[in-house]
Amino acid sequence: MIRTLIIDDEQHCIDRIEKLINDYGDNLKIVGACSTVDEALKKTNSLNPDLVFLDIEIHDKTGFDYLEQLGEFDFNLIFTTAFNNYAIKAFKYSAMDYLLKPIDSDDFSEAIKRLNKRISATDTEVQIKLLLNNLKKENHKKTIRIPTTDGFEIIEISDIIHCQAETSYTHIFTKNNKFLVSKGIRFYEDLLKDANFFRIHNSHLVNIDHIKKYTKGKGGYVTMSDNSNVDVSTRKKEDFLKLFK
The missing domain is CATH 2.40.50.1020 (LytTr DNA-binding domain)
Incomplete structure (x- = not known):
């Protein structure tokens, strides 16, 4: 069972991911949902999720603020975003998974299939650190x-x-x-x-x-x-x- 946390500042987006998870089957279990970075940090530490769906723009902060403040990553991660081509390019450089909003059910299923093939959360930690590093650098x-x-x-x-x-x-x-x-x-x-x-x-x-x-x-x-x-x-x-x- 994959314990799943959803981080998004729009309730209809949380509802969409919850529906997709419920439709997907018994492999995913929602342990929490939150709409601010501060709340997300607390719930991540208390709930110890295996998987986090992370929005990019969260009120006046970003999903990257959440990752940088968290510091250590022992979970898998799938970004959700409606825009920001620069961030998407960084996702590709670091091989991070992401879903474009509105999230399509087929894209969601493919993301979960890729998740199940990943090596470990340790591999994800390397990917996240590479992503954050790339976001701070010039292209070359x-x-x-x-x-x-x-x-x-x-x-x-x-x-x-x-x-x-x-x-x-x-x-x-x-x-x-x-x-x-x-x-x-x-x-x-x-x-x-x-x-x-x-x-x-x-x-x-x-x-x-x-x-x-x-x-x-x-x-x-x-x-x-x-x-x-x-x-x-x-x-x-x-x-x-x-x-x-």
Whole structure:
């Protein structure tokens, strides 16, 4: 049984999550609901939930205020939000789960399925600390969590040189390492598009800051900081060259 706490400053949002939990089955049990950060801190310490649904905007405070004041995290966490693209980008960098309001029942079910597959609350603690860290940083200094065969590695986004697609997998090349991850390149294109990355080819996503040279041709190719050559597709060539005008 997953003991669940809901933190939201709108009663209709609390009611929606309660209904979704009740419809989901016996796996989730609501132990409390609160509408302020101060109340949430008290209930978290007294109720020891296994799972917290956390709103972003809570009156004059935020869900991040709650996390920073709490300090230690021995529960799983799912954010709920109606907006704030910046925060959503940070969620993706740190692999945190979130639900957009109004919460769809299918999205809710998928979030609970992902919850059941997570390693532990200790893994969530690492994710939360990474999230809070990313929210305080400029884009080029942000970090991203890369899954590995024995866990995960946290790397600076600025260290990523380029990404290469291989069917539904992606090779990520960094200054000091190479990773193969089980997500498609489209996922990383969306994740990194605001961090000065550009999809120059159907199979290649490059960090503009790591381009050393462009060589003309039908599409041409770029030479990266690791001396690798990456083709530019003819379809992407014009948009790519506009970046340097």
